[in-house]
């Protein structure tokens with residue numbers, strides 16, 4: 001009788017309340033029964049499984065930490081556990097969810113007026129309205145804080161937006177996209193809720209990705225796109241407000257990396273116990289065990305780190321550098337874990353049907369989005385040295 005396969009080696013999940021534990025198992029059940037069987041096929045075809053949205057919404061986990069507006073007002077720890085649970089089966093679905101629940105709803109929750117929250121959040125919580133978040137541009141990625149070229153200008157008919165946004169997840173089908181643009185008058189970054197039917201808003205799907213292929217990323221072009229003042233995020237006055245959203249979502253991406261690493265580790269462990277060479281399961285060889293233990297050590301370090309990160313978030317102690325450190329550490333370690341997972345699976349490690357190949361590819365995108373290793377390291381570096389090294 002072999003021991004159960006469980007990537008939660010230090011029993012972090014025991015910290016959840018009974019109600020949260022039940023919720024977690026519901027998410028796991030959904031991911032294993034509804035998503036796992038279809039995910040490789042959608043990944044291969046570079047398409048999004050729209051038919052899952054209704055059942056996904058029924059889990060009632062969108063905007064989990066927000067108070068009011070139909071949201072649960074739950075803990076950041078549980079929100080992190082949810083993100084990891086989804087990513088444990090598929091990082092694309094976790095990214096779709098992170099954009100909806102974190103980046104899009106979070107922008108409205110953190111920077112919107114009460115009327116804007118009333119208008120959008122309850123329907124977004126139910127996934128009846130799908131959102132996207134447009135910050136990155138074709139020529140401006142890491143340097144978004146000072147470098148945005150997408151512009152907005154207040155006129156008598158409303159705000160006029162011009163420019164392009166690249167990589168915007170969910171934007172090929174989202175009902176609304178949060179667009180961040182620089183005000184031509186005061187030079188500050190402002191946020192707008194742009195509706196898909198707006199005639200000045202056009203999206204082209206980005207094709208040929210080798211990671212997170214289920215996530216539908218778009219190249220958005222805004223051409224004299226007129227947005228009423230009532231759709232300008234009323235509390236987004238500068239990039240500092242955008243950064244508040246990113247602090248929260250970076251913590252979420254760290255958890256997502258944990259989930260992706262756990263999925264790869266558990267798949268690899270299972271495989272090595274079943275696969276036989278030289279007449280014995282390969283898991284019985286010392287060198288294979290060494291790989292597995294290295295993977296588990298990294299995974300456990302990540303889990304304990306994000307656990308404390310969420311505690312700080314729940315206590316109101318989280319700063320940008322804490323979220324950045326977790327994002328850097330976890331996405332870097334995940335890259336290592338998925339690569340070892342592939343290694344212990346030999347040739348089958350590169351076949352989609354064995355699941356780990358998808359994690360291997362997806363870890364590359366997790367590593368670069370929501371701030372690259374360099375940018376998040378510079379945020380931490382500035383905080384510990386007192387010197388900014390961005391330029």
Ligand code: FAD
Pocket residue numbers: 099133134135136139140141142143166167168169170211212215217365368369370371372373374375389390391
């Ligand atoms: P660049 O900024 O061009 O960086 C290239 C390299 O230069 C990196 O290694 C970087 O670290 C390094 N570099 C840059 N500046 C410095 C410096 N000062 N010092 C040292 N090194 C530096 N954006 C959105 O707005 N919304 C989304 O929904 C979204 N989804 C995404 C989904 C995917 C799958 C991907 C891949 C990206 C997504 N992005 C999204 C964009 C993402 O956030 C950017 O790709 C990321 O911020 C990096 O920007 P860049 O790709 O332009 O790289």
